[in-house]
Amino acid sequence: MSIAENLEAVRVRIADAASRAGRDAGEVELVAVSKTWPASMVAEAFEAGQRAFGENKVQELIEKAPALPEEIRWHLIGHLQKNKVRKVLPVCASVHSIDSIDLARRVDRIAGEEGLTVEGLLQVNVAGDDAKFGFTRDEVRGVIDEVAGLEQLAVRGLMTVPAYDPDPEKVRPHFARLRELRDELASASGWQLPELSMGMSHDFEVAIEEGATLVRVGSSIFGQRDYGTG
Ligand SMILES: *Cc1c(COP(=O)(O)O)cnc(C)c1O
Numbered sequence: 396m397s398i399a400e401n402l403e404a405v406r407v408r409i410a411d412a413a414s415r416a417g418r419d420a421g422e423v424e425l426v427a428v429s430k431t432w433p434a435s436m437v438a439e440a441f442e443a444g445q446r447a448f449g450e451n452k453v454q455e456l457i458e459k460a461p462a463l464p465e466e467i468r469w470h471l472i473g474h475l476q477k478n479k480v481r482k483v484l485p486v487c488a489s490v491h492s493i494d495s496i497d498l499a500r501r502v503d504r505i506a507g508e509e510g511l512t513v514e515g516l517l518q519v520n521v522a523g524d525d526a527k528f529g530f531t532r533d534e535v536r537g538v539i540d541e542v543a544g545l546e547q548l549a550v551r552g553l554m555t556v557p558a559y560d561p562d563p564e565k566v567r568p569h570f571a572r573l574r575e576l577r578d579e580l581a582s583a584s585g586w587q588l589p590e591l592s593m594g595m596s597h598d599f600e601v602a603i604e605e606g607a608t609l610v611r612v613g614s615s616i617f618g619q620r621d622y623g624t625g
Contacts, residue, residue: 397439398436398439398440398443398616398617399439399440399442399443401615401616401617402425402427402440402443402444402445402616403443404615405425405599405612405615405616406425408599408600409423409425409599409600409603409610411600412599412600412601412603412604413603415604416603416604416605416606418603422608423603423607423608423609423610424447424608424609424610425445425447425610425612426447426448426449426470426472426592426609426610426611426612427440427445427447427448427449427612427613427616427617428448428449428450428451428472428595428611428612428613428616428617429448429449429450429459429613429617430449430450430451430452430455430473430613430620431455431620431621431622432617432620434459434462434463436617437459437463437467438463438464440616440617441463441464441466441467446466446467446468447467447468447470448467448468448469448470449469449470449471449472449491449611449613450469450470450471450472450473451471451472451473451474452473453471453475453476453479453482453483456469456471456483456486456487457482457483457486460486461486468488468489469486469487469488469489470487470488470489470490470491470609470611471483471487471489471490471491471492472491472492472554472592472611473492474492474494474527474528475490475492475493475494475498475502477497477498477501480498480501480502480505481505481509484502484505484506484509484511484513485509485511487513488513488514489513489514489515489516489551490502490513490514490515490516490548491515491516491518491554491592491609491611492516492518492528492554493515493516493517493518493542493548493550494517494518494528494529494530495530496538496541496542499515499517499538499541499542499545499548499550500545502515502547502548503545503546503547503548504547506547506548507546507547511547512546512547512548512549513547513548513549514548514549514550514551515548515549515550515551516550516551516552516553516554516590516592516609517530517535517538517539517542517550517552517553517554518530518553518554518555518556519531519532519535519553519554519555519573519576520555521555521557521569521572521573521576522555522557522558522569524557524558526556526558529555529556532572532576535553535576535580536579536580536583539580539583539584539586540584540586543584543586543588550586550588551588551589551590552577552588552589552590552591552592552608553573553576553577553580553588553590553591553592554591554592554593554609555569555570555573555592555593556595557569557570559597560598561597563597563598563600563601564601566598566601566602567601567604567605570593570594570598570601570602570605570606570607571605573591573593573605574591574605574606577591577606589608590608590609591606591607591608591609592607592608592609592610592611593605593607593609593610594607594610594611594612595610595611595612595613596612596613596614596615599611599612
């Protein structure tokens with residue numbers, strides 16, 4: 396199957412999942428995760444109408460973006476090291492992986508210095524597993540007022556990356572927990588937190604049923620990645 400056909404198949408699955416949940420498919424944005432794949436494949440997806448792309452590494456993003464159309468909205472979905480903030484902000488529209496209060500403050504300050512605004516999502520470790528990155532739910536409750544009040548970093552919602560489980564039903568409770576946390580924060584703080592970034596190739600349908608507004612899908616569009624571990 397071509398990238399265009401894969402994209403179409405994913406869009407159909409998004410629409411079906413939304414309709415099962417009684418949601419409008421237009422509420423769900425597909426972020427095509429192009430990490431490890433060359434710019435030529437991103438261009439192919441762009442030709443097929445895709446506009447939002449996700450990368451998890453700053454270096455790869457800043458190398459790929461200049462070769463590609465400016466209409467692309469790049470989403471940084473992997474951990475952002477503090478010393479790379481200034482480099483990445485000019486090329487990315489949204490940072491899904493705001494995972495500490497220090498990072499939030501720094502992104503806000505540097506965006507201000509560079510005359511930019513950037514959208515951000517707070518990454519939450521809802522499973523409470525030993526994932527390396529992400530706020531705990533209690534930490535988010537403690538920082539929401541400060542981060543939502545930042546001017547140059549526009550916090551739009553929450554994101555999570557649960558540990559991989561081949562059975563999407565096992566992941567569903569984590570997605571539900573992220574939505575519940577968002578609802579709780581929004582009503583307690585009065586901040587609008589419309590976005591929920593959750594769901595990847597093997598579990599995005601369940602994520603949509605649980606309220607995802609951004610799904611991050613890589614291998615179902617571009618194919619299995621080869622990290623060269625062999
Ligand atoms: C790689 C990645 C994805 C996409 O994973 P697929 O299984 O290829 O769809 C989504 N989110 C994050 C944070 C990733 O690093």
